[in-house]
Amino acid sequence: MSDRPAAGGPEVAVTGIGLVTPAGLGVRENWQRVTAGEATAATDPAFAGLLTDISCRVPGFDAARELGKRKAWRLDRYTQLALVAAKEALADAGLTPGDWDGPRVGVVIGNALGGTATFEEQVRNLVVDGAQTVSPMLVPMAAANMVSGYVAMEFGALGPNLVTATACASGATALGVARDLLRSGACDVVIAGGTESSLSPAIVSAFARMGALSRRNDAPEAASRPFDAGRDGFVLAEAAAILVLERPDHARARGARVRARLAGYGASADAHHATAPDPQGAGAERAIRAALADASLTPDDIDHVNAHGTSTALNDVIEAKVVERVFGQRPAVTSTKGVTGHSLGAAGAVEAAYTVLALENGVVPPTANLDSLDPEVSVDVVSKAPRHLRMKAALSNSFAFGGQNAVLVFTTP
Amino acid sequence: MDSQTAGIVELLVERFGVEADEVQDDSRMRDLDLDSLALVEFGLAVEQQFQVKVSEDEIGPDNTVQDVVRLIDAKLAGDPR
Structure with a gap:
């Protein structure tokens, strides 16, 4: 055995x-x-x-x-x-x-x-x-x-x-x-x-x-x-x-320093359209819930969401609605793409790294250039200045053309 | 250094990541980390720079810089080797 x-x-x-x-x-x-x-x-x-x-x-x-x-x-x-x-x-x-x-x-x-x-x-x-x-x-x-x-x-x-x-x-x-x-x-x-x-x-x-x-x-x-x-x-x-x-x-x-734990991973397919997200964000929601279940956590355990947040008209509203539906107003949401732009296949890993750093430092980075929140977005998006926050668990969203969704949950060690 | 040799060195430095002071007349292509794929690329670059026709088996990993210069000289002189 x-x-x-x-x-x-x-x-x-x-x-x-x-x-x-x-x-x-x-x-x-x-x-x-x-x-x-x-x-x-x-x-x-x-x-x-x-x-x-x-x-x-x-x-x-x-x-x-x-x-x-x-x-x-x-x-x-x-x-x-x-x-x-x-x-x-x-x-x-x-x-x-x-x-x-x-x-x-x-x-x-x-x-x-x-x-x-x-x-x-x-x-x-x-x-x-x-x-x-x-x-x-x-x-x-x-x-x-x-x-x-x-x-x-x-x-x-x-x-x-x-x-x-x-x-x-x-x-x-x-x-x-x-x-x-x-x-x-x-x-x-x-x-x-x-x-x-x-x-x-x-x-x-x-x-x-x-x-x-x-x-x-x-x-x-x-x-x-x-x-x-x-x-x-x-x-x-x-x-x-x-x-x-x-x-x-x-x-x-080997006595390594553990920066964080990758506690959950959820993946799904929209099976909807080549480039447009499912209008209700059903696929995104399935991936988020799968990641939470995989981590044995509930939505109330998540302190911070690093959103896919591409700055496109469709993604940001649909994603915000999904985040609100699953988590309500609780987590501090940010999109670091305001700073970095969208690096396609790298983005999910870049943002996973930022999510780990947020947990480790107790700091949620602000969403750059967020001057006037879209009225259709009613989650707590961090803007203007970094927010200091003690966190135990955070989630990073990645949604792709082709309707492929991948969500990661990280926790403090 | 004759102009042919200088041209080869320049090519190796510009395109193949070699430092000028690493190239000697007797440096073999393999010493300069030019493997089989890189040699195909190198052959093409030589053709374009010297306006000669180089086939794929004419420059191998054990050929030296001097061998390449001789090859180009022979071709430019019309040697039908």
């Missing part, structure tokens, strides 16, 4: 965090900027002449410096960001790569679109200069699974290795799947999270043509404004967030 707990066993430990986002390089810079509620959206010279010319980019990211020149040129930026975030997360967890039981270390990283910049560049080569000029590096750079493969190569993680693709919920789904790998006993440690760097011309143009993006090109810092009456779409962002998740017994045995 194995001494590993059966499925449905205890929650898993979060022992490390790494963040590479528009709010900064590293957890410290991120938390400063996010609690300050200072938006990061800016005019993007690379988008000049496109339908939108604003974005949220990671400032001062130098892949050659972080990873070495010989490695950096072979990697699409979506992988570069994740490798740097993973390095920080492992150091934070006090884990020395290689100095572990490799086959017991898994990697699960979500992303929505893979290396779109590489892909678009090579399509241009094909069309303009001919097939002979297409790079043989295209597939290993751009394929969406490669990031987890490169993380395994970099750190010697020899266990289960995969990518989750649930669009804007990918990062949250990855953490949920990682949790399951720990619960089932397949892994002791999982390097999990999300990454995205799809700030490429075709992708930004496509989102703009869908009407999903804010058109505040003249005032980029005010463009991402979740739950505000004047919101008009999201701002496309790049980011990576990696969490080290660990079986509690494994963390305890």
Whole structure:
């Protein structure tokens, strides 16, 4: 009989965090900027002449410096960001790569679109200069699974290795799947999270043509404004967030600091429409209730909700109604996308990290640019200044195109 | 350093993440971390920079910078090898 707990066993430990986002390089810079509620959206010279010319980019990211020149040129930026975030997360967890039981270390990283910049560049080569000029590096750079493969190569993680693709919920789904790998006993440690760097011309143009993006090109810092009456779409962002998740017994045995516990994960499908959420938010509500049940918590136990809060007309109202229906006015709600923009497949992991930091610090970050709450929103959305609050449990929502929903519940250790 | 060699070094530095001072005449492609995929990319870059035709088996991991320069020189001289 194995001494590993059966499925449905205890929650898993979060022992490390790494963040590479528009709010900064590293957890410290991120938390400063996010609690300050200072938006990061800016005019993007690379988008000049496109339908939108604003974005949220990671400032001062130098892949050659972080990873070495010989490695950096072979990697699409979506992988570069994740490798740097993973390095920080492992150091934070006090884990020395290689100095572990490799086959017991898994990697699960979500992303929505893979290396779109590489892909678009090579399509241009094909069309303009001919097939002979297409790079043989295209597939290993751009394929969406490669990031987890490169993380395994970099750190010697020899266990289960995969990518989750649930669009804007990918990062949250990855953490949920990682949790399951720990619960089932397949892994002791999982390097999990999300990454995205799809700030490429075709992708930004496509989102703009869908009407999903804010058109505040003249005032980029005010463009991402979740739950505000004047919101008009999201701002496309790049980011990576990696969490080290660990079986509690494994963390305890090595004396690791447990930052929080991942206590619940719930997932669902709207089965409604390609891009529009279910008008009643039925799928979102099912995922939230599943996550609560999984954590053996009731709605009254949840002190804080990090909302999906994209700053689109539809999402924010429907999500607010669902949150109100499940929780009433109790939890302090925020959307950190006001600061970071929307990093698609990374967002769920970025926001999971912020949720852990909120619990740990007893601080709910404000929703940036929330000047005038949408009258249809009647939950307690934190705005203007961070709110100090003693918390035991918090929840992070991620809802995706395709109707894929993933919700995570974190508790204090 | 002749102009052909300088061109190759520049290519390696600009596109393949190699530092200029790491490249010697006798540096092998594998020493510079150019694996088989990178060599296909490198062959294409050489073609574009020097306006010569390079087939995929002409530059291998054990070829040196000097080998590549000789290859280009021969091609430019019309050697039909």
